[in-house]
Amino acid sequence: MKISPHKHQQIRLKNWGITLALLCLISALAWLSSRYSVETDITRNNSNSLSQASQKLLESLPGKIELTAYIKKEPALRSQIAQLVDRYKLHKADLTLTFIDPDSQPEKVRELNIDATGAFIVEYQGRTEKLNFIDESSLTNALLQLANAEERWVTFLTGHGERAPDGIANFDFGQFGKELDRRKIKAQALNLATMPDIPGNSALLVLSAPAVPLLAGEIELIKRYIQQGGNLLLLTDPGNRHLDALLQTLGLRQLPGTLVDSSSKLYGINDPSFVLTSNNPPHPITQGFQTISLYPVTAALEIGEETDFKAVELLKSATQSWTETGPIAGKILFDADGNEKQGPLTFAYALTRDLDKQKQQRIVVVGDGDFLSNAYLGNVGNLDIGLRMTNWLIHDDRFINVPAKIATDKSLQLTQTSVAVIGFGFLVIIPLLLMGTGFYIWRKRKQR
Numbered sequence: 001m002k003i004s005p006h007k008h009q010q011i012r013l014k015n016w017g018i019t020l021a022l023l024c025l026i027s028a029l030a031w032l033s034s035r036y037s038v039e040t041d042i043t044r045n046n047s048n049s050l051s052q053a054s055q056k057l058l059e060s061l062p063g064k065i066e067l068t069a070y071i072k073k074e075p076a077l078r079s080q081i082a083q084l085v086d087r088y089k090l091h092k093a094d095l096t097l098t099f100i101d102p103d104s105q106p107e108k109v110r111e112l113n114i115d116a117t118g119a120f121i122v123e124y125q126g127r128t129e130k131l132n133f134i135d136e137s138s139l140t141n142a143l144l145q146l147a148n149a150e151e152r153w154v155t156f157l158t159g160h161g162e163r164a165p166d167g168i169a170n171f172d173f174g175q176f177g178k179e180l181d182r183r184k185i186k187a188q189a190l191n192l193a194t195m196p197d198i199p200g201n202s203a204l205l206v207l208s209a210p211a212v213p214l215l216a217g218e219i220e221l222i223k224r225y226i227q228q229g230g231n232l233l234l235l236t237d238p239g240n241r242h243l244d245a246l247l248q249t250l251g252l253r254q255l256p257g258t259l260v261d262s263s264s265k266l267y268g269i270n271d272p273s274f275v276l277t278s279n280n281p282p283h284p285i286t287q288g289f290q291t292i293s294l295y296p297v298t299a300a301l302e303i304g305e306e307t308d309f310k311a312v313e314l315l316k317s318a319t320q321s322w323t324e325t326g327p328i329a330g331k332i333l334f335d336a337d338g339n340e341k342q343g344p345l346t347f348a349y350a351l352t353r354d355l356d357k358q359k360q361q362r363i364v365v366v367g368d369g370d371f372l373s374n375a376y377l378g379n380v381g382n383l384d385i386g387l388r389m390t391n392w393l394i395h396d397d398r399f400i401n402v403p404a405k406i407a408t409d410k411s412l413q414l415t416q417t418s419v420a421v422i423g424f425g426f427l428v429i430i431p432l433l434l435m436g437t438g439f440y441i442w443r444k445r446k447q448r
Helices: 005-035 052-059 075-089 106-111 136-146 174-182 216-227 244-250 262-267 382-393 416-447
Strands: 065-070 095-100 119-124 127-131 152-157 185-190 204-208 232-235 252-254 258-261 274-277 293-296 301-303 310-316 321-324 346-354 360-366
Touching: 052 136, 065 075, 075 095, 075 136, 119 136, 127 136, 127 174, 174 185, 174 382, 204 216, 216 244, 232 244, 232 382, 244 252, 244 360, 258 262, 258 274, 262 274, 293 382, 301 346, 310 360, 360 382
Parallel strands: 065 095, 152 185, 152 204, 204 232, 232 360
Antiparallel strands: 065 119, 119 127, 252 301, 258 321, 274 293, 310 346, 346 360
């Protein structure tokens, strides 16, 4: 049948119309995809989506959130961070992420006390949180802390050579006091010689290794504060016996000697009196805490048999540690015949006591007072663990337990026979089938 020129022109116009319609449809879909995004997580445990807890928190936060990542120009790392933040943006459009190379702003980096590994600054409603490590758990909990606008007071005992919360010396807590203030936790100094009582607005009392003994009346005031259910953060040092009476009240005792750790050399630290810990016992304070914390010149602690408190081990040293009772100089070895004790040893306890059905007393005792000082606060996770202790002690322990999403069936185990069949199929059978199909089609067309 011969097609007339008019019919041929109609068919051509029809084809052009179909082609134009398809191009318009594709262009419209492309424009819509740039304006609206639709994502579906088909993984078995939703490993590429935020947990329900994180989604509910984002929905409850009014106002914008600014996240600044002080990370060097490493495309792979920045891409990984951006992918995590994009999950948050799906549920909160006014969350912004900015990357800054730390080398480009050295003054800002020094002001924020950011080390060479970088950090993440989360800003919300005029308050900030600093993260050394970022994942869903750490970022969600940082947002949760920033959402709390209630002002709290922490009282630091002074007058006996303790570390001052506003001091600038290396052994003082001035930097830690500033970090507390950024989170609406106000630090106030207390000298019991001028104010013979602990302020009623205090949510927490901090005792930090006094250099001289406390007066008997001061000890009694603090004991009464403990008996009445006051929250306490007690920091001591090796050889410091000025808080022994209070430790005895809590059912704890300080072991003689200084805790040393021979494994500190693995981290480039030649001083064995520096104790590093990362594998901490489970507790609300250490929940989701994945960074190393450093404790210089630490005393090991031991719980007694008789105590009114429920004691939980909070920080422990490594197996290669022990309590060195001799001078820490030159080559030191564990003395099994003496009164030295082999690690792992506990140097921090968390104590709780239920006062009634609705109120719980909380106390943390650490055998080191330097880890929160100006000289060591910026090391690895020291600031983070200090803030976690403070938040828990003032009953602001609203950490969200974001479950770890472990992808299942990521590995495929094949037998040698299966590998041989797959290899033979891809290398021989499939190419032969393609060649045969091509030859068959070629023959058919030639016979027409």
